[in-house]
Amino acid sequence: MEITPVFWVGFNAFVLAMLMLDLLVFNRKAHVVSIREALGWSSFWIALSLTFNYLVYRYLGKQAGLEFLTGYLIEKSLSVDNLFVFLLIFTYFQVPLQYQHKILFWGIIGALVLRAIFILAGAALLAKFHFLMYVLGAFLVYTGIKMATSAGDPEIDPDSNPVVKFLSRHLPITSKLEGGKFFVRKEKLLFATPLFIVLVMVETTDVLFAVDSIPAILAISRDTFIVYTSNVFALLGLRALYFALAGLMKLFHYLHYGLSLILMFIGGKLLLAELYELPMLLSLAVVGLILVVSVVVSLIFPKREKLAE
Secondary structure (H helix, E strand, O other), rough: OOOOOHHHHHHHHHHHHHHHHHHHHOOOOOOOOOOOHHHHHHHHHHHHHHHHHHHHHHHHHHHHHHHHHHHHHHHHHHHHHHHHHHHHHOOOOOEEEEEHHHHHHHHHHHHHHHHHHHHHHHHHHHOOOOOHHHHHHHHHHHHHHHHHHHHOOOOOOOHOOOOHHHHHHHOOOOOOOOOOOOOOEEEOOOEHHHHHHHHHHHHHHHHHHHHHHHHHHHOOOOOHHHHHHHHHHHOOHHHHHHHHHHOOHHHOOOHHHHHHHHHHHHHHHHHEEEEEEEEOOHHHHHHHHHHHHHHHHHHHOOOOOOOOO
C-alpha cells in the first residue's frame, strides 16, 4: 500500500488530538503525577503504539511492521538516557513536581517538530547520496564506542549552554518561579521565568539526543513514514515513562552499555549491508536480547554507592 499525503495528515491530526486531550482534559490542572497514574498512561501509550504497529504490519507488510517495532524499541531504549538527563535538569533547577509534566509536554511538542525536520532531511540526503550510508554507519559505531567509554553520568551546567547564555543576555528573567507560567508581565515588560529556561534546557538536550537516535532509526528503515511514526510514538510515551521510572532509572546502570552495543550493532549492520543484508527479524531479536540482558544484569549486580572519604 502506498503512503499518500492523506496518511500523513491523518496521523498528525490524530497525534495533535491526543496531545490536546492530554493537555486540556486529563492534565488541565498542574498536579503531582503519581506512580500509579504514570504506569497507567505508560501502559496506554505502549498499547497504542503496538496497535499502530499491528496496523502497519497488516496494511504495509511484514517488513514494514518489523522496521516499525525495531525503530520504536531503539528510540524507546535510547530515551531512558534522555529521561535521566531530564531528572538532573529538574533537580538542578529545583522544579516542583506539579510543573514537571507541563515542561515535558511542551518539550515533547517541540521535539516532534524538530525530529520531523531531521528525519525528512536525513532521508532525503541518504536517498540522494548513497555514500552517506557508510558515513552514517561509521558515526553510529563511533557514538556507541564513545557512549561505552564515557562515565555515563552527564553533568548539567546551564551556564555552558549557548542557547541559555543567549537568552540570559537578551531576555529579562524573573528571580523565582511564577507558578506554572513561562512568561509574566511586570511593569509593562515581559519577563521569562526560570521555568522557561528549564524548557529551553530540555529542548536543547533533546536535540543532542536526536543526533544519536535519528541516525539509528534511519539505519533501520529508509521509509520516512515508518521512521517518523515510530519516533513519534516513542516520544508520546516519554512523559509517562519519566514519571514511572524517575525513582528507578539509576537501577539500570548497565543499560548504558547495552545502548552503546545497540548503536555499534546498527552501525556495523549498515557498513556491511552491501556484503550481507541481515534479516530484520534477526536485528529485532539482537536489539531485544541486548536490552533484556543489560536490564537483568543491572538488577543482579546493583551499583555500589561510593563511600564518603
